[in-house]
Amino acid sequence: MQITDNKDKQKALDLAEESRETEWKYESFVAELFKGSFRWDLVHPFPEQSPEDKAIGDQVLVQLEQDLKAHIDPEQVDRDQAVPKAALQALADKGYFGMKIAKEYGGMGLSVVNYTRAMALVGSWCGSTAVWLSAHQSIGVPQPLKLFGTKAQKEKYLPRLAKGAISAFALTEPDVGSDPARMSTTATLSEDGEHYILNGEKLYITNGPEAELLVVMALTEPKMVHGKPKQQVSAFVLETNSPGFEILNRCQFMGIRGIANGRLKFTNVKIPKENIIGQPGQGLKIAFVTLNAGRLTIPAISAAAGKWCMEVSKQWSNKRVQWGAPIGEHQSVQIKLATMVAETFAMDSVSALTTTFADHESADIRLEAAMAKYFGSERASAIADETLQIRGGRGFETATSLKNRGEEPYAVERLVRDLRINRIIEGTSEIMQLFIAREAMDVHMKFILPLIDRHTSIGNKVMMALRAGLFYVTWYPRLWLPSFTCLQTQHLSCANRCHLRFIARASKKLARRLFHTMAIYQVKLEKEQLLLANFVDIGTDLFAMAASLSQAEHLLASGKASPELQDVVDLFCRQARQRIKTHFRKPCQTPTKLLGKVSTQLLKGKLDWMISGIIKP
Ligand SMILES: Cc1cc2nc3c(=O)[nH]c(=O)nc-3n(C[C@H](O)[C@H](O)[C@H](O)COP(=O)(O)OP(=O)(O)OC[C@H]3O[C@@H](n4cnc5c(N)ncnc54)[C@H](O)[C@@H]3O)c2cc1C
Structure with a gap:
């Protein structure tokens, strides 16, 4: 049993690894932070929305507020557990299901900033309505088509989607949530090679029960790697009026009660082969990149x-x-x-x-x-x-x-x-x-993975070890040097400038700790989730501090904020610094082994005697 579990785990990790974007085409502020390099220049001056784009967004927001108030009663939506069809139609007629779709396909062609401003406004009025719009255009069919679709697919579907043909994103299955490696929905190429035949079930699909179009992820023909068949996941656009598509259940939830969400079943559903998005086997990558944006x-x-x-x-x-x-x-x-x-x-x-x-x-x-x-x-x-x-x-x-x-x-x-x-x-x-x-450690994993991969030749391993040596011999000593980053700010208080210097120091300490921890745990680090979570929480607070300080500088300089903002940012940074210090100390102070022991005792039923005097669930 244990062997099978470990095999499954390795399969899940391998698939996740293969589905990640390997290339870093552009710089990343956060990736640099984890390498010990505080690149203030990447976040400062704070990137401002252009006045033209802002004017477009302002206009949309004024109209959107009126439309929401006219058509959506959020309390009624919550009570009735539905957004009325007429209200959804009214929003579709105004083009709100096509906010992100380019104008050439009949959408509003809003920038990402204006789209998220619009979604923030909707969210502040009615959470369920925000989810209807977001499931359709943040992750539904328009987004993967925009990123990976062919011209023909875009021309066929985007105008329909912009007009309000509702769509959904179908990845989750009853046995597959966070771990898509165990996906069981299959798409098999028909004998004549014209269709894929879809079979399986998807669970929790938002908009699914009302959608005209779905993006569905399914297993397709495995490919042979090193003489062994390897699972492939592909992504498809599916018309829900296809024979064999069924809604098995509509799910109900504690919140966002007005959404339409359900369990969907596919029995020999035919998908034309031209509806595959991207290449066969790219499905999980498409799903992950879609989710990134x-x-x-x-x-x-x-x-x-x-x-x-x-x-x-x-x-x-x-x-x-x-x-x-x-x-x-x-x-x-x-x-x-x-x-x-x-x-x-x-x-x-x-x-x-x-x-x-x-x-x-x-x-x-x-x-x-x-x-x-x-x-x-x-x-x-x-x-x-x-x-x-x-x-x-x-x-x-x-x-x-x-x-x-x-x-x-x-x-x-x-x-x-x-x-x-x-x-x-x-x-x-x-x-x-x-x-x-995982992404934060990529700089190190690039060296480590080929070295531990049994398919890498000895020659390549030697080459990689040399390259790693060259990298670390210059990179590592720099983590111990003081920071000389030029932190240009004119409008931040002395306290806030001091917070900037803290980020530079803490980033180096974070990179050192991460590196030392990797050296100690090596491949077993993946199991040390508490340590990893600590690093992530430190990085997240450092990022939030940098973003806040940069935005504060921008707002104060342009007179868009009152001077009280200095205190607001100072407070956030002080509280974040406190958390960061605690996180740096936490690994030594947390009784990790004891936590593991007690939770195992619970799972093995050794503490069942405690679960008494209640009506058991
Ligand atoms: C209202 C709602 C709307 C949704 N909409 C959609 C949708 O439109 N499309 C779609 O495809 N899916 C959708 N989902 C599914 C959603 O994405 C999943 O519920 C989510 O990914 C978690 O999967 P799961 O529920 O199976 O939990 P599991 O994956 O079973 O996880 C259970 C718990 O274990 C933890 N866990 C799991 N693996 C690990 C690990 N390796 N290490 C540490 N902790 C771990 C999780 O964090 C969680 O706390 C929706 C779900 C809901 C409830």
Whole structure:
């Protein structure tokens, strides 16, 4: 059993490895941070949206707000567990299902920044509606077609998709969530070579039950590698009116209750061979690259949620008087308020920076987008939870109930429920940590993988060892030298300039620790998830600090922010530094072995005696 498990694990790791983008076409700020190089020049001056593009976005946002208020009642959506068909049609008629699709195909042709601004606005009004739009265009058929589709596929599908033919992204299966290596849906080429025949099941497909088009990932003919058959996953566009397509169930959830999501079944569904996206075997790569860009919506929605919470918390903390003072004057509430402000600015900075990078197409954003998703989804959930706490009983009460009693109908409990999913979809937080860690270590893995690969010839191994030696002999000593980075800032306070110097130092320490840890654990490092998560959390906080400081400098210089921003950024950086210091210490202080022991005892049933006095689930 153990042998099979290890084999499965290795298969999953191999497939994930093969499906990653191996090339770094552009520089990445975060990848550099992990190498010990704080490249302030990559994030400063803060990349600004052009005035022309901003004007386009501003216009869309004004209209979108009116349309949302006219057609969507978020409380009713939550209660009825559906966005009314007429409302979806009204949004489609206005072109909101084609915001990201190029104008030549009938879409709005919005930039990534304007698209995410629009999604943030939708998210601040109704989480379910945001998911309808996002599942369709952040990850649904338009996105992989834009990245990998042929001209013919684009001409055939994009105009339909822009008009509101709803689409979905179908990767997950009942037994396949975070680990696509165990995918069982198959697409077999027909005897005449004209069709693929699709069989299998997909689970949790957002928009799936209402979609006209799906992008489906399925196993195709294995290819022979070193004399052994190797699994291949391919991606297809599927018309859901094809015979053999069935909706088995519609799933219901604690939040975003108005989405359409379900379990789909394919029985001998014919897909024309020209509907394959990219090349056979590229399916997982297509899925991962689609998710890399698609992930930018969640950070924008998270920052918007933070702003919404700031407004609700401000109003309530001023108005509500308890124990002789507005609750906002009690220190415990002040801490929540201030942290909310600081983290919201950080989320906004990270999101704005990453989306602008995506538009400029001059940076590799795989790490930045994953960190933005991880950071945004975690922080926004925590902020919404604290807002609920600040609202006390009213935080737990539904907006409809509050309205019935004549109070402000702030839907904080709905926000908490709606945001929770963001830590699970498009890569769980744990998977984001592993993904970020792998990409962060790429500079080292490039040397290590060929050295441990039994298919690499001795000659190549020697060559690689020499190249590694040359690299490390110059790179490693530099990690011990002081930083002489020129940190040009005129508008940041002394405290904030000091935070910049901290990033430069901490980045070197991070690179050293990562390198030493790799040397100690070698191939076993992959199992040390606590260590990897610590490195990722340090890197994420350093990135958020740099993004916040750069955006602050820009906003202060251009007079777009009041001087109070200095304190907001200072607070975020101080709190981040505290966390970073703790993370650097954590590996020695965490009882890792004991944690493993106790969890194994639970899994083996040795602690079943504790699970008594309850009605068991
Ligand atoms: C509302 C909703 C909408 C969704 N929409 C879509 C969609 O449109 N298209 C689509 O294809 N899918 C969709 N999904 C599926 C979603 O992407 C998966 O739920 C998610 O990837 C996690 O997979 P899983 O639920 O199978 O959890 P699992 O993969 O079984 O994970 C369970 C837990 O184990 C942890 N875990 C797993 N592997 C590891 C590891 N190696 N190391 C450490 N921890 C690990 C996870 O982080 C998680 O905490 C949706 C899901 C929901 C609930």
